[in-house]
Each structure stands twice: as C-alpha cells, then as structure tokens.
Amino acid sequence: MGSRVMTQQRQPMPERPADERVRDFDEVPIGYTAEMAVAEAQRCLQCKRPMCVEGCPVKVKIPQFVELIAQGRFSEAARKIKQTNAFPAICGRVCPQEGQCELTCVLGRRGEPVAIGRLERFAADWERAHDEVEAPAHPAPTGHSIGVVGSGPGGLACAADLAMWGHDVTVYELFHAPGGVLRYGIPRFRLPRAVLNAELDYLSKLGVTIRTNFVVGRTATIDELLQEHDAIFVATGAGLPRFLGIPGENLLGVYSANEFLTRVNLMRADRFPEYDTPVHCGDNVIVVGAGNVAMDAARTARRLGAENVTVVYRRTRGEMPARVEEIEHAEQEDVRMHFLLSPIELRGDDDGWARVAVCRRMELGEPDETGRRRPVPVEGSEFELPCDTVIVAVGSRAHPLVPDTTPDLDVSRRGYVAIDDSGATSKPGVFAGGDIVTGSATVIEAMGAGRRAAESIHRSLTGQEPPNGNGG
Ligand SMILES: Cc1cc2nc3c(=O)[nH]c(=O)nc-3n(C[C@H](O)[C@H](O)[C@H](O)COP(=O)(O)OP(=O)(O)OC[C@H]3O[C@@H](n4cnc5c(N)ncnc54)[C@H](O)[C@@H]3O)c2cc1C
Ligand code: SF4
Missing domain, CATH: 1.10.1060.10 (Alpha-helical ferredoxin)
Structure with missing residues (x-):
C-alpha cells in the first residue's frame, strides 16, 4: 500500500x-x-x-x-x-x-x-x-461487419469495443429508442435520460449505427443478418415477465412491473401532461416482490400520485434482493413494506378492475436450494388489502423470439442461450451474452459479457488479440 x-x-x-x-x-x-x-x-x-x-x-x-x-x-x-x-x-x-x-x-x-x-x-x-468528452481516435477500418441484436448494456458495450477496434457495427433494437433496461426499466429519477443519451452519443461518435424498430426474428432472422454481417452478438435480455399464477391476475389494473415501467418510461407517462399518455394508478398500489424492479415500480407509483404504495414480500427484510440504497429511498418516500405476506387471489369490481388482494401470511421454514429459508403459508391467516393497481415484480424470463426463429441455436431448459467460455453459441458466427445467457443479472455483468464477446469476435475474425482500445 x-x-x-x-x-x-x-x-x-x-x-x-x-x-x-x-x-x-x-x-x-x-x-x-x-x-x-x-x-x-x-x-x-x-x-x-x-x-x-x-x-x-x-x-x-x-x-x-x-x-x-x-x-x-x-x-x-x-x-x-x-x-x-x-x-x-x-x-x-x-x-x-x-x-x-x-x-x-x-x-x-x-x-x-x-x-x-x-x-x-x-x-x-x-x-x-465541461464539454470535455472526446471520442477516441478511429483506427483504420478492418473491413469486417458485425451485427449486435439488442441495445441494452450488453449490446452497447460489445458494440463500443468492436467499433474502437475498427469494425463496422450495426445494433438492431426492437423498441423505437435504444438503451434496453437502461431506458424502459430503470426510471429517470435513478438514471436521467440526458445521461443515457450522452453515453449513446459517445457510441455514435465511435461510428456505431443503431437501427431501432427492428425486431430480429420478424424484420429479419439471425440467418438473414448473417448474410450481411461476419458475426452476430445476441444480447436480447430477459424481458419476458413472470406472473404469480393466482386467480384474478388478468383483471384490469394488474401489470407486470416490466409493462408498468415501460409504459411510464418509454411511452412518457412520467411526462404527463406534456405527453398525453398517462398511467392511472389510483390511491392504493400493491407491488409484489422485493428486488430493484419492485422498488423502481413502487417509487414510480408514488410519483404518479398513489397515496398508499405497499410492497408485499413473502420473506423478510433480510432476504430482500434490492439494493439497500433503493430500499432506504423507497421507505423515505413512504413506500410501506409488508413482509411474510403473499397474495393468493385478486378480486375485481363489476367493471373488471382489481379492487382487493387476498393475502396470506407466511413464516420461514427450512432453507431451500438457494440457501434462503423457504416461506411456508400460515393456514387460516388470509386477509384483504384494498387495491386499485397491482404490479407484479417477481422476476423475468428469456424472450423466445430469437431462439424460436434460429433453429440451430442451443438454449438451456429455461430458454437461455447456451454459450462456451468465449461467448460463442452453438451456431457458427453467433455469440451471445448478458441477461439472455445468465437470466436477470446486473448492468455491469451484461457489459462485461459484451466486452468478452467483442474480444472473441475480434479474435475469430482477425486471428489477432484486440488492441488496447476501449478495452484497456
Ligand atoms: C426495472 C429494472 C431495474 C434494474 N436496476 C438495476 C440496477 O440498478 N443496477 C443493475 O446493475 N442492474 C439493474 N437491473 C438489471 C439490468 O438492467 C440488466 O441486468 C441489464 O440491463 C441486462 O442487459 P442486457 O443488455 O443483457 O439486456 P437488456 O437491458 O434487457 O437489453 C436487451 C435489449 O434487446 C432488445 N431486444 C429483445 N429482443 C429483441 C429482438 N428480437 N430484436 C431486437 N431487439 C431485441 C430489447 O428491447 C432490449 O432493448 C434492473 C433491471 C430492471 C428490469
Ligand atoms: S479503492 Fe482500491 S486502491 Fe483505493 S483503498 Fe480501496 S482497494 Fe485500495
């Protein structure tokens, strides 16, 4: 030292x-x-x-x-x-x-x-x-072209490195704006859009092309993209929501956190009345789950005007997966935490809107395969919580579109794309990384996977080690 x-x-x-x-x-x-x-x-x-x-x-x-x-x-x-x-x-x-x-x-x-x-x-x-952002000098073009599917942190990090090393990179994104979860998931009060846009601007200064409203698997398949590019990096994330599987989950006013946050962040409900696309939550909002996504949904609901926002979690505070800072911020903003509680049914009014969540108390039993103590229902402990909106934030899954339209791409039992240590998939020329491989993880892990894949792609196309460009 x-x-x-x-x-x-x-x-x-x-x-x-x-x-x-x-x-x-x-x-x-x-x-x-x-x-x-x-x-x-x-x-x-x-x-x-x-x-x-x-x-x-x-x-x-x-x-x-x-x-x-x-x-x-x-x-x-x-x-x-x-x-x-x-x-x-x-x-x-x-x-x-x-x-x-x-x-x-x-x-x-x-x-x-x-x-x-x-x-x-x-x-x-x-x-x-201080306007001191410099795009690094561009190296001579290598003549190689790479397609990146998905503009979340995994795809963007991969694109940045490849562009720095002289490759021609095009990113394909299904939404109308790039950024992945950084744009449609994480709210502005944690990641201002000016910050995200400036980082994307850095990417375009590196020469990366981003094509939005491009659904790989529909607009073009991976096989079709392989005719235009020498290699493909798949970073389509794990954006398909999981649900609770309880009666009443299809009532009006019940959202997956993914849909709720996308409506607010991407369709600008956070800028109502400037944008005429409001999301009405009513006074009583129940958020099911206790990760960062649940905290983001709960804090967003408070900002949309909900008076009573209650997080319902079947384990205890000690098992909450959310960052401590996010939990503290939520509690400072009057989000209430209800532990050892699980909704078992949602009941609606005559118009089909959710009005009541029937919840059952839980207690912690023996540890499960994750090492955490398993929540066990307490029989006869049911009671009702009023609700106008229910937001389900209990995890996500891989979207099947790319695997389903790419026949020789191996996936795991749970639908995640299988890769080897270099990030290569079973299909020659196709690499993958980020949440589509690991399941929902973190921004920096997705970026790390994108950078590792960029190195492998560079090696496979040039037969050389990557220069110390964007990577160090
Ligand atoms: C609400 C929320 C809050 C989070 N908060 C944090 C946090 O604070 N810190 C942290 O480290 N992590 C956080 N995470 C997790 C983190 O955001 C993810 O682990 C990370 O974004 C994964 O990056 P990715 O590039 O693999 O995928 P994503 O960010 O999911 O990006 C995938 C992109 O691919 C696009 N796509 C999908 N299918 C196709 C297709 N067929 N064609 C074209 N494009 C397609 C999607 O539209 C998306 O833009 C949060 C996640 C959520 C949902
Ligand atoms: S930040 Fe790194 S270098 Fe500095 S004290 Fe901590 S471990 Fe040491």
Missing part, C-alpha cells in the same frame, strides 16, 4: 428531500461537488494490489482514476475509466458497488470503503458538463 493514511469519513451523497422528490421524476442524488470528490478520492490508499479492481466485473483502473480525481484532473479520470468501461456515468449511478468494488476495497475492513461509484459518476458528469 501507499503512504496515505485514512484521515476522514466517507463523504455522504447529497440528495433531494423525499417530500420534494416524490413530486417529480428528477434525479434523487445530487452528486459530489469538486471539493467533496477530491476529499473522498484522497481517502484511497493507492494499494499496490488493489482489491477493488478484483471486485469489478470490467476491471476499471480504480486506483488510477481515483488518484486523478485526488489531483483535480477530473476529465482525465473519466477517460481513464473509459479505457475499460465506455459508460461510466451510467455505471456510477446504477451498479451495485456495495457488492462489487466497494465490497472488496480494503478500507471496508475497518470502516467505510472508498465511494468508488460516486467518484465514477462525478468524473463522468464533470467531463460531460
């Missing part, structure tokens, strides 16, 4: 007060000032063997970029991050750092780890705010 001694506490993140922020969709954390960023960066010990990097799925050069911030060289810090992660303003906001780089930071053993995510966000925001 270097000679620095930790002298101060971790800098807290300034945030907007809860009663103000539930009235709009603007971002909740305000971000570090330059003084705060320098003070936080100076806490870093500049370890010779930086454990933080071990915890990062894309191996961001953490001590180096943190040191540049400590020296006040903010835009250089952003460029250092971009050597291994093309989208630092996104990752600085949505990565679960507490389970990755900050979990392994040595300062965490005796106190609080360096706030790596907040510093990443600061550097990227500074570079953008």
Whole structure:
C-alpha cells in the first residue's frame, strides 16, 4: 500500500428531500461537488494490489482514476475509466458497488470503503458538463461487419469495443429508442435520460449505427443478418415477465412491473401532461416482490400520485434482493413494506378492475436450494388489502423470439442461450451474452459479457488479440 493514511469519513451523497422528490421524476442524488470528490478520492490508499479492481466485473483502473480525481484532473479520470468501461456515468449511478468494488476495497475492513461509484459518476458528469468528452481516435477500418441484436448494456458495450477496434457495427433494437433496461426499466429519477443519451452519443461518435424498430426474428432472422454481417452478438435480455399464477391476475389494473415501467418510461407517462399518455394508478398500489424492479415500480407509483404504495414480500427484510440504497429511498418516500405476506387471489369490481388482494401470511421454514429459508403459508391467516393497481415484480424470463426463429441455436431448459467460455453459441458466427445467457443479472455483468464477446469476435475474425482500445 501507499503512504496515505485514512484521515476522514466517507463523504455522504447529497440528495433531494423525499417530500420534494416524490413530486417529480428528477434525479434523487445530487452528486459530489469538486471539493467533496477530491476529499473522498484522497481517502484511497493507492494499494499496490488493489482489491477493488478484483471486485469489478470490467476491471476499471480504480486506483488510477481515483488518484486523478485526488489531483483535480477530473476529465482525465473519466477517460481513464473509459479505457475499460465506455459508460461510466451510467455505471456510477446504477451498479451495485456495495457488492462489487466497494465490497472488496480494503478500507471496508475497518470502516467505510472508498465511494468508488460516486467518484465514477462525478468524473463522468464533470467531463460531460465541461464539454470535455472526446471520442477516441478511429483506427483504420478492418473491413469486417458485425451485427449486435439488442441495445441494452450488453449490446452497447460489445458494440463500443468492436467499433474502437475498427469494425463496422450495426445494433438492431426492437423498441423505437435504444438503451434496453437502461431506458424502459430503470426510471429517470435513478438514471436521467440526458445521461443515457450522452453515453449513446459517445457510441455514435465511435461510428456505431443503431437501427431501432427492428425486431430480429420478424424484420429479419439471425440467418438473414448473417448474410450481411461476419458475426452476430445476441444480447436480447430477459424481458419476458413472470406472473404469480393466482386467480384474478388478468383483471384490469394488474401489470407486470416490466409493462408498468415501460409504459411510464418509454411511452412518457412520467411526462404527463406534456405527453398525453398517462398511467392511472389510483390511491392504493400493491407491488409484489422485493428486488430493484419492485422498488423502481413502487417509487414510480408514488410519483404518479398513489397515496398508499405497499410492497408485499413473502420473506423478510433480510432476504430482500434490492439494493439497500433503493430500499432506504423507497421507505423515505413512504413506500410501506409488508413482509411474510403473499397474495393468493385478486378480486375485481363489476367493471373488471382489481379492487382487493387476498393475502396470506407466511413464516420461514427450512432453507431451500438457494440457501434462503423457504416461506411456508400460515393456514387460516388470509386477509384483504384494498387495491386499485397491482404490479407484479417477481422476476423475468428469456424472450423466445430469437431462439424460436434460429433453429440451430442451443438454449438451456429455461430458454437461455447456451454459450462456451468465449461467448460463442452453438451456431457458427453467433455469440451471445448478458441477461439472455445468465437470466436477470446486473448492468455491469451484461457489459462485461459484451466486452468478452467483442474480444472473441475480434479474435475469430482477425486471428489477432484486440488492441488496447476501449478495452484497456
Ligand atoms: C426495472 C429494472 C431495474 C434494474 N436496476 C438495476 C440496477 O440498478 N443496477 C443493475 O446493475 N442492474 C439493474 N437491473 C438489471 C439490468 O438492467 C440488466 O441486468 C441489464 O440491463 C441486462 O442487459 P442486457 O443488455 O443483457 O439486456 P437488456 O437491458 O434487457 O437489453 C436487451 C435489449 O434487446 C432488445 N431486444 C429483445 N429482443 C429483441 C429482438 N428480437 N430484436 C431486437 N431487439 C431485441 C430489447 O428491447 C432490449 O432493448 C434492473 C433491471 C430492471 C428490469
Ligand atoms: S479503492 Fe480501496 S482497494 Fe482500491 S486502491 Fe483505493 S483503498 Fe485500495
């Protein structure tokens, strides 16, 4: 380790007060000032063997970029991050750092780890705010063409690396706007669209073409795309929602979280009345599930005007999969948590709208195959909760369209695309990565998969190792 001694506490993140922020969709954390960023960066010990990097799925050069911030060289810090992660303003906001780089930071053993995510966000925001974003120099074209299916973080990261190495890249996206979950899932109050658009702009400066409203499997099949491209990367995500399978789930006012968030984020219900596409939630909203998706849906419902938003979860607080920060933000915004509870039936009014959720209490039994204690129903404990809207956020599955229209693409029993260590699928020239391979995971894991596949594609097309371009 270097000679620095930790002298101060971790800098807290300034945030907007809860009663103000539930009235709009603007971002909740305000971000570090330059003084705060320098003070936080100076806490870093500049370890010779930086454990933080071990915890990062894309191996961001953490001590180096943190040191540049400590020296006040903010835009250089952003460029250092971009050597291994093309989208630092996104990752600085949505990565679960507490389970990755900050979990392994040595300062965490005796106190609080360096706030790596907040510093990443600061550097990227500074570079953008000061118009200092530079597209790296373009290498000579290789003459190879690659198609990327899906414009979520996996597809975008793969496209960025391949473009940096001189390949001609086209991204195909079924929605009318690119970004995947970053656009239609994660709400604006966690990831402002200006940030996402700026990162996409960086991609177009790299020369990547994005074709929206292009449904692979309908507009063209993978086999047809292979006639235009030398290789294909499939990153279509896991956007097909799971449901509870209980009576009444087809009543009006019952949404999957995916549909609810897509309506708000993509069809602009978050900008009503500016856009005439409102989503009416009524006063009583029940959100079933306890992951990040459930927290996003609950906090979105509050912002759409719901008075009583209740998260119903069949296990306890300790088992909630959502990030601690998201749970805290939800509770500050008056989202109520009901633990050890499971809806068993939804009942509607004469017009077919959901009005009552019949719930049953649960208790924790023996551990299941995941190691978590299994929720067991308490017989005779049923009671009713009033509802106007029910949002089901209990996980997602792979969309079958690409596998169904690509006969020689092997998939797992649960419909996820099978790959080898290099990211190659069973079909020659076709690679895959992100949620369509792993099931629902994280933004940075999808990006890591995209980057690994980009390396494999580059090797398979050129027979050479990738240059130290966007990758480092
Ligand atoms: C509401 C929500 C909140 C989340 N919050 C976080 C968070 O805070 N932090 C975090 O790390 N992770 C979070 N996640 C998980 C994370 O967003 C995903 O793991 C990640 O986006 C997966 O990236 P991907 O590129 O594999 O797929 P996706 O982001 O799902 O992108 C897939 C893209 O492919 C497109 N597509 C699908 N089929 C086709 C087709 N046939 N033709 C053309 N295009 C197609 C889709 O429209 C989509 O744009 C969240 C997920 C959700 C749903
Ligand atoms: S961020 Fe933590 S682990 Fe990484 S170099 Fe600094 S003190 Fe060491």
